[in-house]
Amino acid sequence: xxxxxxxxxxxxxxxxxxxxxxxxxxxxxxxxxxxxxxxxxxxxxxxxxxxxxxxxxxxxxxxxxxxxxxxxxxxxxxxxxxxxxxxxxxxxxxxxxxxxxxxxxxxxxxxxxxxxxxxxxxxxxxxxxxxxxxxxxxxxxxxxxxxxxxxxxxxxxxxxxxxxxxxxxxxxxxxxxxxxxxxxxxxxxxxxxxxxxxxxxxxxxxxxxxxxxxxxxxxxxxxxxxxxxxxxxxxxxxxxxxxxxxxxxxxxxxxxxxxxxxxxxxxxxxxxxxxxxxxxxxxxxxxxxxxxxxxxxxxxxxxxxxxxxxxxxxxxxxxxxxxxxxxxxxxxxxxxxxxxxxxxxxxxxxxxxxxxxxxxxx
Amino acid sequence: xxxxxxxxxxxxxxxxxxxxxxxxxxxxxxxxxxxxxxxxxxxxxxxxxxxxxxxxxxxxxxxxxxxxxxxxxxxxxxxxxxxxxxxxxxxxxxxxxxxxxxxxxxxxxxxxxxxxxxxxxxxxxxxxxxxxxxxxxxxxxxxxxxxxxxxxxxxxxxxxxxxxxxxxxxxxxxxxxxxx
Numbered sequence: 122x123x124x125x126x127x128x129x130x131x132x133x134x135x136x137x138x139x140x141x142x143x144x145x146x147x148x149x150x151x152x153x154x155x156x157x158x159x160x161x162x163x164x165x166x167x168x169x170x171x172x173x174x175x176x177x178x179x180x181x182x183x184x185x186x187x188x189x190x191x192x193x194x195x196x197x198x199x200x201x202x203x204x205x206x207x208x209x210x211x212x213x214x215x216x217x218x219x220x221x222x223x224x225x226x227x228x229x230x231x232x233x234x235x236x237x238x239x240x241x242x243x244x245x246x247x248x249x250x251x252x253x254x255x256x257x258x259x260x261x262x263x264x265x266x267x268x269x270x271x272x273x274x275x276x277x278x279x280x281x282x283x284x285x286x287x288x289x290x291x292x293x294x295x296x297x298x299x300x301x302x303x304x305x306x307x308x309x310x311x312x313x314x315x316x317x318x319x320x321x322x323x324x325x326x327x328x329x330x331x332x333x334x335x336x337x338x339x340x341x342x343x344x345x346x347x348x349x350x351x352x353x354x355x356x357x358x359x360x361x362x363x364x365x366x367x368x369x370x371x372x373x374x375x376x377x378x379x380x381x382x383x384x385x386x387x388x389x390x391x392x393x394x395x396x397x398x399x400x401x402x403x404x405x406x407x408x409x410x411x412x413x414x415x416x417x418x419x420x421x422x423x424x425x426x427x428x429x430x431x432x433x434x435x436x437x438x439x440x441x442x443x444x445x446x447x448x449x450x451x452x453x454x455x456x457x458x459x460x461x462x463x464x465x466x467x468x469x470x471x472x473x474x475x476x477x478x479x480x481x482x483x
Numbered sequence: 484x485x486x487x488x489x490x491x492x493x494x495x496x497x498x499x500x501x502x503x504x505x506x507x508x509x510x511x512x513x514x515x516x517x518x519x520x521x522x523x524x525x526x527x528x529x530x531x532x533x534x535x536x537x538x539x540x541x542x543x544x545x546x547x548x549x550x551x552x553x554x555x556x557x558x559x560x561x562x563x564x565x566x567x568x569x570x571x572x573x574x575x576x577x578x579x580x581x582x583x584x585x586x587x588x589x590x591x592x593x594x595x596x597x598x599x600x601x602x603x604x605x606x607x608x609x610x611x612x613x614x615x616x617x618x619x620x621x622x623x624x625x626x627x628x629x630x631x632x633x634x635x636x637x638x639x640x641x642x643x644x645x646x647x648x649x650x651x652x653x654x655x656x657x658x659x660x661x662x663x
Contacts, residue, residue, distance in 0.1 A: 130625045131627065133599070
């Protein structure tokens with residue numbers, strides 16, 4: 122008797138769509154969208170970095186208002202309970218603290234202007250003498266050329282605090298008085314601010330790079346790769362090396378063009394140069410996936426994914442841990458496989474991969 | 484908010500509407516790409532990304548804004564086919580490894596054994612089929628689409644779809660030595 126094939130088997134062949142995966146693709150998609158629109162709209166400010174892989178998990182809402190003077194004017198960055206870091210196309214980064222609302226008022230080759238509506242945001246601005254980077258907090262205006270600083274606004278009233286970690290900024294208050302602040306100085310108005318920085322302490326860098334972490338692998342693999350080395354800060358950028366955003370884009374483009382080895386090298390370069398960047402865990406994860414799925418390099422994949430586990434960010438951790446279980450199984454390392462599986466079950470008892478991992482490591 | 488409203492907002496340039504459309508239809512597009520490509524995550528992600536990118540770029544050409552899902556689905560099918568053809572060409576030129584579908588990972592562990600065996604046989608056979616035949620067969624036997632739906636997704640006539648599906652079924656039967 123002829124067996125009638127069962128139709129609609131979608132549920133049996135369904136992708137595992139984690140929030141991290143969706144966010145990662147959205148991140149690439151929106152970057153690509155902007156890149157393509159940038160090609161056709163010259164001279165436009167592009168907030169290219171957009172959200173990191175964790176964006177959705179961070180309860181962030183981006184809005185791009187229509188009919189704005191330029192494409193991204195009006196874009197609002199809102200954070201809820203978790204801080205968020207955004208990388209701009211020129212290499213500048215913005216770290217918004219929880220409960221912050223920051224709006225891009227205008228952007229051009231000569232001026233970028235943000236308005237801090239509430240909360241606190243730290244800026245690390247790439248040096249560009251031809252462009253003013255301005256942050257407004259109420260009637261206070263902070264102008265900068267290339268530096269690292271933070272601006273905070275009180276929840277109510279007109280309290281504002283500016284802290285400079287590096288470089289020089291110019292602050293103009295509501296009465297039109299202007300003063301220059303250099304590294305280590307702070308300026309504030311309104312004493313009853315519920316702000317994060319203690320008043321009398323020297324300001325800590327608002328966007329601290331992730332501290333270098335070198336942990337010897339405990340799985341018997343050698344940690345000789347770039348992703349196992351301590352992250353170096355942006356030392357090489359001054360020597361003409363591509364920015365973190367550029368390098369990330371390059372690596373993604375190579376991966377998409379199925380140039381797996383070249384993509385792998387680009388991801389490794391990223392981790393070696395920008396290990397403290399917000400995208401580093403995502404890059405390590407992509408590197409692990411690439412090695413595991415395309416290059417058949419299980420040990421290399423283990424090293425990359427272990428780096429994801431070491432990062433402070435919880436995003437991607439579940440996916441990385443599940444993949445580690447599969448990798449150790451593939452390598453025949455039952456102990457490490459069992460350890461990783463036990464850790465997965467402990468951390469994610471009802472996780473997305475729990476069923477898939479149930480019969481592993483035996 | 485209906486798809487039509489989101490499409491209208493997205494046409495005005497509202498980024499949040501793009502993201503809302505992406506999130507609403509991600510499982511559909513990722514699912515299609517996943518099943519057509521045989522579950523390779525990177526390729527699936529790339530195809531899904533490309534499908535949404537093309538959809539957003541050509542939003543003005545969408546006549547019925549409410550049918551965004553069907554539209555982006557057919558774009559995803561085209562992107563997946565293009566990807567499969569390109570890979571096949573690369574393999575012919577000796578630039579890529581032979582296609583192997585890891586059915587162990589592809590098919591959910593909760594699938595009933597008879598259905599799992601059927602799907603394993605199908606995915607073991609599709610690698611040797613022409614891309615259009617493979618696509619039509621997967622849309623029929625895994626997606627559960629009707630001939631009309633397949634025709635719409637693949638931009639083919641009904642009769643062509645029927646021929647492709649029949650050819651796929653015959654090839655499948657021949658390859659696995661089972662009943663057609």
